[in-house]
Each structure stands twice: as structure tokens, then as C-alpha cells.
Amino acid sequence: MSVGWEFYGGTALILLIVIVAGRRLRRPGSPKGPTWRNIAIGAVLFVLAGGLYTLPPHNVVIAVLVMVLGCGFFVIGIATLGGGYYGYLGAVAAGLAAVPWMMTPAPLVMSHVGRTVTCKVRDYDGTGVQSFTADCPDGHSHDMSSGDYKHFPNGQVRLIVDPNNVLPAQFDGPLHVTTKVVSSILMLLGAAGIVVAAAIKNRRLRGNVPHVANPGYSSGP
Structure with a gap:
């Protein structure tokens, strides 16, 4: 399925933007700044992408675009919260938080109604x-x-x-719902752990976090 390639390609592009623009990504100062708001917007977009993919008209392209947009908000929020190399860790967290919403809802519901x-x-x-x-x-x-x-x-x-023709059809065979649910929970916990780690670092440094993933070739003062 092309969704995986589009998603990871989009995430890689977002990560590249974060690295190149690293010197400009300074934490705006929570709670006044948009750091936590960006993380929250990203999370909401992940849920929306899952709904667009799972429910009619099952538009994969729009779902992936919404997911990539959510990754952008999520990465920037975590990067500006933790600073330093949290641009990289934010991209990891975005992937961990986004994938479950595409992978799990349809098989989980289909196992009961299909x-x-x-x-x-x-x-x-x-x-x-x-x-x-x-x-x-x-x-x-x-x-x-x-x-x-x-x-x-x-x-x-x-x-x-689905007898109601709401969920997308799937090939007959083991759905491995338990594996998908457990994997999704672990991925969401991993993403939450990165967010918590960024918040702890931010508090320890009292908001004076370093530039995000400063590679030495990004532009700006």
C-alpha cells in the first residue's frame, strides 16, 4: 500500500525542514507560546486522518496529507519544547503517534461486525x-x-x-487484531514518553532550551 511510502516520505521531508530551519526554531515560551498547542493540533490531525482513512469515502490521499500536516505540528511542538535534538526525536514521536490511527481502527471494528x-x-x-x-x-x-x-x-x-458498507473491505484471513492493538498502544506510549521527556528537559532548563538540531549549515542568526 502506498500510504506507508507517502507517510514516511512526508515525515522525512518534515524532518529535513526541521533540521535546515533549526536555528530559527527557538522555544516561544510556554504557556504563552504555541508549543503545547502545536502538539495538541498534531494529535487532533492524527485522529482526523484516521477517520478519513477508515470512514467513507476512504480517501487515502487526503488522509495522508492530513497526517503529514499533523506530523509537522507535532514535530515543531516537540522540537521547540525540548530543543536540541528533539527535532529528530519529534519526528520519531510523530511516526509513533500517527501510525496507530491508520493501522488499527478498521481491523478492530471489523473483527466484531465483519x-x-x-x-x-x-x-x-x-x-x-x-x-x-x-x-x-x-x-x-x-x-x-x-x-x-x-x-x-x-x-x-x-x-x-462490513454489512453496513461503512468500513473498507479486507482480504479474508487472520486479522491479528490483538497484535495490532498491542502494537498501537506501545507506539502511543512511546510517543507520549518523548513528549514527557521534552517537557522534563524544558522544566529542568527553565525554558532556556538550545537551538533545535543545529547542524551548522542552517541559515539565520
Whole structure:
């Protein structure tokens, strides 16, 4: 799925911007400055991105763009809170905080409401495909994609679908919901730990945090 590549590519771009602009990223002075507000806006955008990806019309592109925007707010908030190399750590925290909202909601809900149906792969010619449309007996069609080429005996595929047609269909097979939930919790705890560490450093230095990830080649005084 291209979502992962777009997300990590966007996060890498945001990290590069943070490094290049590092000398200008000085903490504005909480509670007057927008540091905590930026972190909060980033968190809200992560939830919004998860909703856009999980709920109709399941717009992956807009969801990824919202997620990348959330990463920007999250990274800048953590960077200006902790200073120094918290520009790098903020990018890590953004990835940890954002991924669970794309990875977990649909499988978690589908494990309770989903049902398995056998659908017909539209215009299947017997060769392996990565993206295709599956026409199901209930009259609904689902656009599917996979990371590798799949072959479908008799042009049929078994899918797990939401009877209300709200959640995106998934390939039939183990959902590993427990693994996804546990992984998501650990990632969110990791992101929260980085935020707490930045806040502790900030308090220890009484707000006089160093420039963010000053690489020696960023512009500005």
C-alpha cells in the first residue's frame, strides 16, 4: 500500500525542514507560546486522518496529507519544547503517534461486525494483479490493492466486509487484531514518553532550551 511510502516520505521531508530551519526554531515560551498547542493540533490531525482513512469515502490521499500536516505540528511542538535534538526525536514521536490511527481502527471494528463473502474479481484474465475491483453478491463493489501480485482461482476472492458498507473491505484471513492493538498502544506510549521527556528537559532548563538540531549549515542568526 502506498500510504506507508507517502507517510514516511512526508515525515522525512518534515524532518529535513526541521533540521535546515533549526536555528530559527527557538522555544516561544510556554504557556504563552504555541508549543503545547502545536502538539495538541498534531494529535487532533492524527485522529482526523484516521477517520478519513477508515470512514467513507476512504480517501487515502487526503488522509495522508492530513497526517503529514499533523506530523509537522507535532514535530515543531516537540522540537521547540525540548530543543536540541528533539527535532529528530519529534519526528520519531510523530511516526509513533500517527501510525496507530491508520493501522488499527478498521481491523478492530471489523473483527466484531465483519462477515466473510465470496466476490467476483472484475475483468480477471488469469494473471496476477495488485489492484482490482471485487463485485460482491450483496451488490456492492470494493476496490482492493495488495503489496504483491495475487492470483484468484476461478476469478473469485474471499473478503471480509462490513454489512453496513461503512468500513473498507479486507482480504479474508487472520486479522491479528490483538497484535495490532498491542502494537498501537506501545507506539502511543512511546510517543507520549518523548513528549514527557521534552517537557522534563524544558522544566529542568527553565525554558532556556538550545537551538533545535543545529547542524551548522542552517541559515539565520
